[in-house]
Amino acid sequence: MSPRETFALRDYLGPERKGRIISDARQTVSLTDILEQTCLFGRPRALAGRSVLLAVSDQLLSALAMMEIDGVARRMLLCPPDLNGDHLKALIEDADIDAVVTDQPARWTDAEVYLVVAARPPVRAGVKARTERATEWLMLTSGTSGVPKIVRHTLEGLTGAIVADGPARGAPPVWATFYDIRRYGGLQILLRAIIGGGSMVLSEPGEAIADYVARLQANGVTHISGTPSHWRKLLMSGAAAGFSPRYVRLSGEIADQAVLDGLSRAFPDASIGHAYASTEAGVGFAVNDGLEGFPASLLGTNRDGVEIKVVDGSLLIRSTRTADAYVGHSAAALTDADGFVDTGDMVELRGDRYHFVGRRGGIINIGGLKVHPEEIEALINRHAEVRMSRARSRRSPITGSIVVADIILADGCDASRSDEIRDKILADCRAQLAPHKVPAMIRFVPLLEITAAGKLARHNA
Incomplete structure (x- = not known):
């Protein structure tokens, strides 16, 4: 799709792309037929132009609701399952939420929102949803004990790195991730699956790693991502034997040489790399040379609309993929006067390579x-x-x-x-x-x- 057009996730779905699925441990849904179906019951058309809180307990139904809401609602706030319920009132006020999509509508009867729409497993729709507007995607920051910040993205910005990478070569990929798709890292993988014409296998809360890996193998997963901690847990479990992905990526934490080398031994035929991304800065860059850190040559250049620099040891990023702003009645500025996001990730130059040393706040x-x-x-x-x-x-x-x-x-x-x-x-x-x-x-x-x-x-x- 041209970046000048108003587009939505549904524009990457359709019957001409055969055999696409999205699944969890309990259910498999055809992405080939999804445009003919709906998971929103009650008054789905009433979501048009509204500010919607997506509060659905499981990932599969959340993914289907995202596809249906995008391009219809004015904005959509993704609610991760671990969100502290005490923070909901403040988030609803800051995001001007006037509608909730949930699989537990009874819990919202006393909520101060105009509309509650029930989410259920998909059934055939009477009328197809139409793309009407560019929906704002609102996400929550993690790693704070207080009310999380709300970060506003556009779908165009969220998909910037995916478009820059171009279509996957060969057969359509089957994606998986250890992340939850309502967090930035997991959402990126869902978007890659949808936009790249592939399928996706979702993780399940509390599922044993061996059981998840068995599902990955059964569904022919080829591309998978997670944090270094996720990957260390997999390597410790012994479940990696027999699993042969083509593409392994790390993000979300510092990828040290030990975990990169461990994955290279476990998956000798895979492309193994680590990416830098954050909810605010978006996808910054990927490193695919098998080494920790990143080349100093990345600084001072504009690569696919991304510029990075280091100031007082902190990594700063300016790009078309960064979030638009923090949302809220007392929201701080997200970027500096020059449009750079201060990531708070501290780096140190060693020779011709920068190494991550930790978080400023850590x-x-x-x-x-x-x-x-x-x-x-x-x-x-x-x-x-x-x-x-x-x-x-x-x-x-x-x-x-x-x-x-x-x-x-x-x-x-x-x-x-x-x-x-x-x-x-x-x-x-x-x-x-x-x-x-x-x-x-x-x-x-x-x-x-x-x-x-x-x-x-x-x-x-």
Whole structure:
């Protein structure tokens, strides 16, 4: 579609594209026939021009509702399943929500919205939906304990990187992701499946990794994405054996060399890379050379409408893919005066390559000195005996706080060697890190908590 036209997701669907499906653990829906169906019951046409909150419990029905609402509603706010219910009232006010689409309409009878439309499994529609306008896509930021910020995108901006990449070569891809599609990373994969003429297999909350991978194999998944924490969990599970995707991507967290190398060994025939993207900045760039970080040559150039620079160690992005603005009655500016988004991701130039060292807001304070936990984790994760680690601070009556490292040992590692492994890790840390960054304590743990967004949970004691 021309970027000058008003277009919607339904414009990439139709009976001429055969055999396309979207599925979860319970149901498979044909994308080939979806334009003849509806999942919105009651008064779907009344959504025209409205500001809609999409609050549907499962991903499959959410995806179908997105396709039906886009191009009809004025705006659509995607509500992730882990959203704190106490924040709903503020979000409804800030986004001027006047309609809710939900699979639990009884829960909204007392809501101060004009219209509640029930979402149900699709049935044949009496009248086809028509593209009437460019719907605003509203998404919520993650990683905050307060009311999340609302970020406004256009479909054109959301699909900028997809259009720039061009159509997939060969047979239509079958996509999957560990992300939830109501978060930015997951939505990007859904859009790639729809726009690229492919199919999609959705993850299921609480589903065992082995069961999900079995579904991926059964459905012939060829392209899959997730955070480095998602991929570490898969590698630890042993379920990767027999799974042979052609395309493996990481995003959402720092992709260190250990996880990239681990995926290369697990999937020797796959294209493995990591992408930089955020809800505010959009898709910035992809790195496909198998190395952590990104080439310094990316700075100062305009690639497919994306410009990046580093100011005081922070990565800034300006592009046609960034969000338009924060939404809300007291919303802050999303970009600076020159149109750059300050991502808050800190980088460090080493030779001809920038390396991510952590989040500006994720710094821990050790005796008045700043520490990026990700820097310590990247060093620990390089050890063959380590599958995953988390560095954090712990209160100390003497220094105020110390660094503690929680470590999951690699599969098959002899636990009786824990003292030897601990000594080896500490020796490397002392040789390569400043003294205040060296862990004062190392704990071997069976698991580490992962957030609903697929990122390593960081709780400082």
